[in-house]
Amino acid sequence: MIRADKVRTIARFEFLQIASRPSYLLVTFGLPLFFTLVGGGMLGLQAWFLARKVERVAAYGVVDQANLLGPEVWGDDGHVTLGPVLLERMERAAPALAAQEGGGLGGSYGLGGANRGAGRVRAYAAEAGPLLSVRSATAEPVLARLLVDRLLRDAGVDAATRDRVLDPMEVERETVTREGERRSAQDQALELLVRSGAPFMLGVLLLTALLSASGYLVQTVALDKESKLVEVLLSSTDPDELLTGKLLGLGAAGLLQFVVWAFMVVGGAGTVAALFTSLSIPLPWEALLLSPLFFVLGYLFIGSLMLATGSLGSSVPESQKLTLGWALLAVLPLMLLVILLEEPHGSVGKLLTILPFSAPLTVVVRTSLDPAGIATWEILLALAVLLMSTWLAIRVGARLFRIGLLLSGSRPSWGELLRQARIR
C-alpha cells in the first residue's frame, strides 16, 4: 500500500527542487513578463512609428509641362493635397531633382507630352529617399486619380459619374452571429484575434507546460540513476511511492507554470477586450476553466509513460531519447492546428478529442474556438477515455519504473523486461 507521508515527502522535495531553480522561475514568471514587455514594446514602437508616418504629409514634385492635369487642379500656391500626399507643381525637372536631393521631396514625377496617349510617366527617386514601393503605394494612386479625373472631364463626363468612376464601390462589411447579432468588420477582426489567438496561445502553453513537466520527470528519474541515489531511495520507499511522489511534485510545478501562463493569456485577452469595451468580445472562459483539469489528466497520462520509459535509460540524454515518441504524439494536435482552427468540429477534431494523447490540447482548442460547437458528451467522453488511459498508464508505468530503476548499464531487451516484470 502506498504511504501518504512518503509520497508527500517526495512530492514536496521534487516540487521545491524544480520550483527553486532559477531556470524554472525565469521560464514561469520571467518569460511571459519578458514577452509582454518586449512584445508590447515592439508593437507600441511600431504603432507609434506608423502613426507618425500617417500624420506626416509626404510631398512629391510633379513636372507637368504639357499641363495634362489642368490648371484648376493646382491651388494658388501650386499645390494639391489628397490625404497624406502633397503634390507640388514644378516647372522643370532640375529644381524638382534638387529639392529631392535636399530631402524636401519624397520623389518626383515627370508627365511627358505624349502621356495622354501612352500613359507614360517618368518617376525620379533620390538614393536616400523612401523606397519605391512606399512611394508607389502613396503618391502614385493620387496622381493616377487626378489623371483619370482629368480624362473624364475632357470627355465631358458629369461630376456625379466622375465620382462614381473614381470611387465605384464602398463596401460595409458585417458578420451575423448564430444569435442574429451583427458585427462590423472591425469587431470581427478583433474577435478573430481573441478567438483564434487565445486558443492558439492557450494550446501552445498547455502543451509546453505539459511537456516541460514531463521533461522534468524524465530528468529527475535519470538523475536518480545517474547520481546512484536510486538504491538509497528504494531502500527507503516503495517504487510506487517514488513514482507517485515524483508525478505529484513535478505535476504541481507544471500546473503552477501553466496557471501563471494561462493568466497571462487571460490578462492579455482581457486587456484587448477592455480596450474595446463597446465591442463586447467574449473571452474563452469555458476553455480556461477546463484547461487545468485536462492539463492534470494529460500530464498524469503522458508523465507516467514518460517516467516509465525514461527510467529504462541510464543517463539523461538516453532517457530523453526514449521518451521522444510520447512527446511527438502529444504534439500531434499542434501539427494539425490549421485544420482545427479552420474546422474545429470536423472529423479530425472529433477524432483527436477522443484520443488520450491529443485530447487535452484538442478539447481546449475546440472549446475556446467555439464553446457551443463541442457537445458536452464529447467532453465527457474525452475525460472518460483520458481517465481510463491514465489509470492504465500509471499501472504499466509503475511496473516498468520498478524494473527500469534497478537496471543499469545497457538498455534491457524486451525479453528481459518481460522476465523482470514477471519476477517483481
Add this chain to the structure above:
Amino acid sequence: MNTAPVLAYQNVGKRFGRTTALHGVSLEVAPGEVFGLLGPNGAGKTTLIRIGLDIVRADEGSVRLFGAPLSRAGLDRVSYLPEERGLYKKTKVRSMLAYLGELKGLGRRAARERAEAWLARVGLSHVATQNVETLSKGMSQKVQLAGALMTDPELVVLDEPFSGLDPINVELVKALIAERRAARRTTILSTHLMNQVEALCDRVGVVHRGALVVYGTLDDVRRRHAPRAARLRLQHGTLPDPLPPSLAAHIEAVSPDGIFQQLRLAPDSEAPAVLRALVDAGLPVAGFDERLATMEEIFLASVGASKDALAAAPAEAAQ
C-alpha cells in the same frame, strides 16, 4: 534481551537471465554485531544486500528481517549506504540530508535538526548551505555516511564505507561503527579492506560465485583456516636438531625467525598439545603463539581455490 537474528537468509537463490547470481545462501546477522560481508567483485554480495532490503526479490528461499518477512515497516528501521552512491548535485547539503532523514520517517523538523547534528558530527557544518556539487569526493562520502546513520537505524548496511576517505576519516568511520556496536546497533560491513574487517567485525561471511564459502565468528574462521603453525621463543638456545621423538610427533619442520622459531605442526597435532610436549621435554619456553590465518589469507584461499571452496561451501555454511 532479544537474540533473534536481525536479518536471516534461508537458502536464497537469484538468477539474472542465464547468470546465477546466488544459490543456496543461508546466513544470519545477529543483533548488535558487526557482520563482515566479503567477497570478490561480482561474487553476489550486492545482490544479497539488495534482496535483504527488498530492492530485488529472490527467486528461491526466504528472507526475514527483525524476525518477520520483509515489510516496509521493517525496512524503515534499516539504512543503506550502497557502494555505487551519490547525491543530487544541485541540492544544498543540509536539504539533501534532511530529505534522506524524512524518507526514513523523521518529521520535517527532526530531520533538519538531525541533519545539522550529523553534519557537525562528521565535521561538515561549514558546507551545510552549499550545493552538493561543491563538495570534494571525501566530503560527499561523509555526507552520505551521515545520511545512512542519522536516523540511528537498528540495522545499517555499509558497502565500502572507507572508499575515498583519508586515514583521518577512516578512523572516524571506524569510531562510528564501534559506537554502534557499543549501543547494540547492528552493522553489516562490506569491504575489501581486510585489516578493517579484522579490526571491526564480530562475524564474517565470504561470498564467492554466488555461494557462501566462509561463514562464522572472526576467531573461529581465523582458527579454522589457520596454517597449522606456531611461533616459539625459548629463554635461551633453540630447539635441538634433530628433534627428540616426543616433539617430532607434533612438529614437522622448524625455521628461524629472528629471536623466534617458526614451527610447522603435524597434521593431527593441535597447538595446546605441542606446547605441552615442549614443556614436558624440559625446554625453557618463554613465548608460544598459535598462528591464526589473516582475513586476507582466508579471503584469497577461499576465492582462489574456487572449486574446493564451492565444494566445501555447504558444509561451512551449515556451521
